[in-house]
Amino acid sequence: xxxxxxxxxxxxxxxxxxxxxxxxxxxxxxxxxxxxxxxxxxxxxxxxxxxxxxxxxxxxxxxxxxxxxxxxxxxxxxxxxxxxxxxxxxxxxxxxxxxxxxxxxxxxxxxxxxxxxxxxxxxxxxxxxxxxxxxxxxxxxxxxxxxxxxxxxxxxxxxxxxxxxxxxxxxxxxxxxxxxxxxxxxxxxxxxxxxxxxxxxxxxxxxxxxxxxxxxxxxxxxxxxxxxxxxxxxxxxxxxxxxxxxxxxxxxxxxxxxxxxxxxxxxxxxxxxxxxxxxxxxxxxxxxxxxxxxxxxxxxxxxxxxxxxxxxxxxxxxxxxxxxxxxxxxxxxxxxxxxxxxxxxxxxxxxxxxxxx
Amino acid sequence: xxxxxxxxxxxxxxxxxxxxxxxxxxxxxxxxxxxxxxxxxxxxxxxxxxxxxxxxxxxxxxxxxxxxxxxxxxxxxxxxxxxxxxxxxxxxxxxxxxxxxxxxxxxxxxxxxxxxxxxxxxxxxxxxxxxxxxxxxxxxxxxxxxxxxxxx
Numbered sequence: 001x002x003x004x005x006x007x008x009x010x011x012x013x014x015x016x017x018x019x020x021x022x023x024x025x026x027x028x029x030x031x032x033x034x035x036x037x038x039x040x041x042x043x044x045x046x047x048x049x050x051x052x053x054x055x056x057x058x059x060x061x062x063x064x065x066x067x068x069x070x071x072x073x074x075x076x077x078x079x080x081x082x083x084x085x086x087x088x089x090x091x092x093x094x095x096x097x098x099x100x101x102x103x104x105x106x107x108x109x110x111x112x113x114x115x116x117x118x119x120x121x122x123x124x125x126x127x128x129x130x131x132x133x134x135x136x137x138x139x140x141x142x143x144x145x146x147x148x149x150x151x152x153x154x155x156x157x158x159x160x161x162x163x164x165x166x167x168x169x170x171x172x173x174x175x176x177x178x179x180x181x182x183x184x185x186x187x188x189x190x191x192x193x194x195x196x197x198x199x200x201x202x203x204x205x206x207x208x209x210x211x212x213x214x215x216x217x218x219x220x221x222x223x224x225x226x227x228x229x230x231x232x233x234x235x236x237x238x239x240x241x242x243x244x245x246x247x248x249x250x251x252x253x254x255x256x257x258x259x260x261x262x263x264x265x266x267x268x269x270x271x272x273x274x275x276x277x278x279x280x281x282x283x284x285x286x287x288x289x290x291x292x293x294x295x296x297x298x299x300x301x302x303x304x305x306x307x308x309x310x311x312x313x314x315x316x317x318x319x320x321x322x323x324x325x326x327x328x329x330x331x332x333x334x335x336x337x338x339x340x341x342x343x344x345x346x347x348x349x350x351x352x353x354x355x356x357x
Numbered sequence: 358x359x360x361x362x363x364x365x366x367x368x369x370x371x372x373x374x375x376x377x378x379x380x381x382x383x384x385x386x387x388x389x390x391x392x393x394x395x396x397x398x399x400x401x402x403x404x405x406x407x408x409x410x411x412x413x414x415x416x417x418x419x420x421x422x423x424x425x426x427x428x429x430x431x432x433x434x435x436x437x438x439x440x441x442x443x444x445x446x447x448x449x450x451x452x453x454x455x456x457x458x459x460x461x462x463x464x465x466x467x468x469x470x471x472x473x474x475x476x477x478x479x480x481x482x483x484x485x486x487x488x489x490x491x492x493x494x495x496x497x498x499x500x501x502x503x504x505x506x507x508x509x
Contacts (some may be wrong), residue, residue, distance in 0.1 A: 011441075012414070016414050016415050016440075017414055017415065017439075017440040017441055018414070018415040018440055021440075213414075213440070213441050216441065217440060217441070281418070282418045282420055282436065282438050282443070283417065283418065283438055285443065305440060305441060306417040306418070306438070306439075306440050308415075308440060335420070335436065
């Protein structure tokens, strides 16, 4: 167990990180992600308010669907990334990072107060009465289907529903942080243990409790950013390779914090870019230096490790624009020695999101 | 905090920790940074203990020093990489490196599967036999590990 953002969290349960990672991709994993912060914004102006703080076109989302988005600061840097769901015209549900909770709530709260003072109509509720479970992997849907009457085959990636699971009133989102098909289940805290037991039992032991260690390997293999490593206050969504998350209308209109910086970068191209890389030698870790073949500093690794699925070192980091194309070769420095590395398209392991065919 | 997982884990009779009873071999000496030494004449074989490999998890890379270079007691001479973490390996005794276990480049998993045998890391020519007196015997090391786990 390790302390993490004020919580006590398991790095791993009984299985090793290697076994847990492989089992998630072949069977399934259950993660306790209750440390993450669920938040509802309600009111007739919940969506215009949220759009003033994030890059997504929330208004254009169909009811009951969501997207990944980024909260920006006035310099265009990322305050946090978040999955945001438009429940209805008057209700958005979002999940923000545990490590950013205090900062995010202070940021949203201050802007909401100012917004409401000018006659806005937004209220919020932090879902501290709920726990969050992530069920991921090929057995996620068949296992969950045994506990609900809702037809899960009609629910696609990023869809959201408020439904009964095992008799508990849950918020269900078809999303995750592993690259696999799966769900995040917000469940009343008093039912969380029973739901976890039921899910593990219904899978006949194939879905395993999985800790933070494998969660990090899985998201890295899927090419997903970890806020605090791969995204920071000074990194814009464009630099982070998340321009796709900026809605078309938002690209035209702006209207979010730091829009001037971000829209300019969209036009001119960013100076640095997030890339995936595969390297030889020991696995690079965050802060490993990236140098050109002639030894000149060109960037830094932000996350890295050994991929349990590929049996290779994988990493992501930032390099100067122009050196970001797949196949570009350079070196990463680990404990003073340089090792060959090559820019590799992400995800490293193909993602398996459940989308309409 | 994150309690349901622990409660579900205990309900399912599984441990939240990878804690089995680690093996400690009798005729070896141990450093407080969890390396072992096997002394034969004036040479010493060095590796990391079962307890250490158990804490590290799956070892995926071992960074080896070069034959002919010297190591000094308590100083780092290489590293072991697991899926998530990097750990320095320190020399329990000083001396010149006679041999390194090249097989670990291909099969780093020997450190997990056979920490006292196939997972040996380097062999050195001991420069000061008195240094061995500062190391722990098996009984002392076993206690040392128990105490360290207790404080976690």
